[in-house]
Amino acid sequence: MRYCTRADIGNAIPEMTLIQLFNDDPAAMLPNESVIEDxxxxxxxxxxxxxxxxxxxxxxxxxxxxxxxxxxxxxxxLYQRRPEGALPDAVKDILTAHAHVYIKEEVRAKAAHGALGYHPSLLPMHRGRDAVHWAVxxxxxxxxxxxxWLDDGADTGPVLTQDWCHVRPDDTPQMLWRRELAPMGLRLFSQALAMLDAGVDCKGRPQDPALATWEPGVSTKRLSG
Structure with a gap:
């Protein structure tokens, strides 16, 4: 582990949840350390x-x-290892980072705080899977x-936190993602989770439908590739 320690994982996830999530033997008394390391x-x-x-x-x-x-x-x-709908009771947050997946309401409801997503645009502008491409x-x-906050729509839930960046004239979607938007997502997730841990009001700001735009998908190339 280069960027965190086993103790950091233990501080973030209760021991019983570690056992439930990371050991596939129902009778296990300890988590599977190789799964945690993976x-x-x-x-x-x-x-x-x-x-x-x-x-x-x-x-x-x-x-x-x-x-x-x-x-x-x-x-x-590690939470995603379990089948859909099989989240342990101790789960507080679900995170999806530009994942292009739909999280059902019954799964979102199992998380104590709910489900948060990161979208690389200033929502409600540029909803859709290729927001970075269209900005460029x-x-x-x-x-x-x-x-x-994820809801039943696509990129339509209340916005908890946002940040902005400049787009350079010579940017490609991959360059913009790597230089600005991917690190921004990490920062915003850390900020949002810190807000939840502090117990502040995290209902978020409803998106203004009058400002909403939706762009079609155009590429199958991974931005991080």
């Missing part, structure tokens, strides 16, 4: 994919915000990212 590895590789080309990797020392982001991403991946294609000088 979840952290996937989170670290995802973060490295976003940061590669901007920094010398792996980062040392590890910024606190990066450690927290890896823990949250690893926790999200339309030559917009500014774009951003939004963490919002």
């Amino acid at each position: 979840g952290v590895r996937q989170a670290e590789e995802l973060v490295d994919g976003y940061l590669r080309g901007r920094y010398n990797l792996p980062l040392d020392p590890v910024p606190t915000v990066l450690r927290d982001a890896v823990v949250y991403l690893a926790r999200h991946w 294609h339309m030559r917009e000088p500014v774009t951003g990212g939004s963490v919002y």
